[in-house]
Amino acid sequence: MEFLNPTALYAFALLPLLAIPYLLRARPKRVVFSSLVILRDLIARPQGRGWTRLRLPPIFFLQLLLLALLFFTMGEPVLSLHPTEIALVLDNSASMQAREDGRSRFEIARAEASRQIRGLSPGARIDFYVTVPTLEQVGGRGLKPAQAQALLRTLQPYDLPDRGRDPGGMLAALAKSKNYDRVFFITDHRAERQDEIFRVISVGTPKDNVALGPLRVAPAALGSARLRAQVEVRSFSRKEEKVRVSVNGGGKTLASRAVALPAGEVLEVSFDDLPLAADYEAVLAVDDALALDNRRLASAPSARGWKVLAVSPRPQALQSLRSIPGIALTAISPADYGSYQGRDHALEIFHYSMPQALPPRHALFVLPPADNPLAELGPAVPEPVISAWQAPHPLTDYVNFSLFRPSYARVLAPRTVAQAVLESPAGALALAFEQRGFRYLVLGFDPFPYLGRENLPMSIFTLNVLRWFYGELDATENVAGAPIAISPRPQQGSVILPNGASVALKANATEFDGTLFQGRYQVIRGAERDWFTVNFDSAAESDLLNPLTVVVPEAAGSAAVKPGLFRLWSVLLLAAAGLLLLERFLNPPSLRPARAR
């Protein structure tokens, strides 16, 4: 016999409390009576003097039995045979790295798994599963207990969040696909209920935690040489925390600040005037449960390669963009676009030209040809007046549209779903839309050349356009578990992981998906070296106070119940109800003691 809810058995410790009312009742109440003559005859009988020792009535033992039965039922006992087909699912998500009294939750889980394996019969066969990056079997099928113990020692947690919000459903799917006698899920989540088959073993207790959010290192303004770092500090704590946030770069601490973080709040901490470094690391100096989320990495803006490809029949008109700091411009004619296509430019500008298909990156289209698929060109409008614009919008910020006078414009009628950002009385002059995660902007006027202070409204608009694209670039961050997009190269290469291990990279690979750990990844292809930073980012994992509750679906277990597994609770509950009726019959409320006068 086993108990699905063994915690409920602690309720047996409450059983002695039942005797208290009887003891209180047994204490003699002092009452004055007219004469003891009649009573003395009764006292002479043996039952009259019963109070002198603790005499508990039979109803007490009936009630005791009833309570014991109920507590026993709460423990959800099941009769089962020794399981032989076992699935052992180990939660290896990032929150399992949290420390519990000097040991990580994963170590505790491993010890618990080892204990469960030791408790199995020698003939048991064990399938091991880990939950991240996906629920997958490790170590082969049908391991013997000794093999399972050996495999257990090699498992480690990843810097990845839980795959989904429904671990119970995951277990149900697992049980449905394989016919297991028992599925153990060892996790730091709470279990709502157990099952004959599903046993959720929870490790860890709710802990206070403080985590770092996204770290952004960017020029203070577009074109500015000064760098500014912004990092979020998130509290998952029940009390105010005093923490110190530092930004490191080039092997030394560049800036540091102490902040008081109220319970449950999110603060954004900024650091100005940072020097240029290859990469940056924000570090949270706090002694909390999970150390993983106390680090955050970011690449320097320059390291990201802010390269702009300009395609124009008159490339000279765009050369003025070179005067904007940080812009690495390559200006080509449309005929040369084929040879540059696919290179890792962050932004492509099509000036009076149009590619055959939308490029898979951010793109600006200035007065595209009439046969373009994005917008139908309307009548020409000389010196158009801007009559309407989106506000607030990053493209229209700080632009004085009363002075904004393009010399020539064509009204745009969108051929795809697009938002009109600027409008003249004749129609839209700027259309913005997003597809597949990339931003596209179509202009019905030519903002180039970039004249700086000589045409301030247009220059501000041009900088807004670049910032709009640039801001999107800046916002992208490599998160652990998500693939890193890399430029295809014909030769094979390798990726050096944060822990020093090397993983082979195929030729022409466009992404690397083995980002299981937070840290710096180096992509090596021939003499070319690229660095990527990958961060762990999951508020749900960092919140150690409110762990996800595992809800085992009601039907999941029963569908997979094998012969030999019997729930006893319904039988016990019926027996308890019978006892309750018997108790009511033997000790009806009408006979219960009235208040003494």
Next chain:
Amino acid sequence: MLAAPFTSDFLSRLEALRLITRKEFLGGRSGSYSSPRRGTSLEFADYRRYAPGDDLRYLDWGIYARSDRLYVKLFREEVDLFSYLFVDASGSMGYPSAAEKFLPACHVALALAYVVLANHDHVKLHLLEGGAARVTPFYQGRQRLADLIGFVSTAAPRGEIDLAAALAEQLKKIRRPGKAIILSDFLMPVAACQRGLNTLRAFNLDICVIQVLSRQEVEPPFARGGVEVVDCESGAEERLLWNEQLRGDYQKALERHSREIRSFCHQAGIHYSLYVTDQEMSEFVLETLPAIGLFK
């Protein structure tokens, strides 16, 4: 204090009653109760041979005509009655409170006294308290009810009494036989009750016993479980485990106790009645007591 039950209607109904005595007493003055002496009442008693000097008005001329012999008719003498009311004023009569037991007992005693007073007989009230008893003088005439009310209104149940000793002490002072009515809870050993009643019998009194119990004595309101019961007279304590079975046993024991007293009274020619004080007093006096032959 005693005004409520003694309404004019109740008093007028009491005036219609008259105590019955099963014994003949030598009264002091003429009254309405028969005496063993021959007298001049209308109630025929016997014949006797005429002797010179007899009043010729009592000659039975019918017998003389049939037998040619002279007989005179004899009549009973009717005398007044002396009544003694003994009210138990020990501590047990104050349970659960004086108003619930002792006062109803006094009301019954006063009602009985009024019946006597209304018949121009003599009544004396004895309050058997712990220590010395308090006694009224003989009262006669219905106007003396107020004196009796004043007398009992100052009484309070207290102390412990030995019924036989207390009665014996009072009987020493009784010079005239008559009717004795004793009101008590008789919550004492039956033997003690018998001793007390035998004491009364020894003085040739016509005895009536009224056992007064409160409802709380008939159905003790103890909560289930251990109970430490304290005797309100002696202060003695007894502990017991009160439950439904014991409650039933107690009621049976009390019933048996009362039955033994009643049985003794029946054998001794004593009127017996049980008065549970939640019964209406007027109903008890006007219906129950006549039913046992105390009134006519």
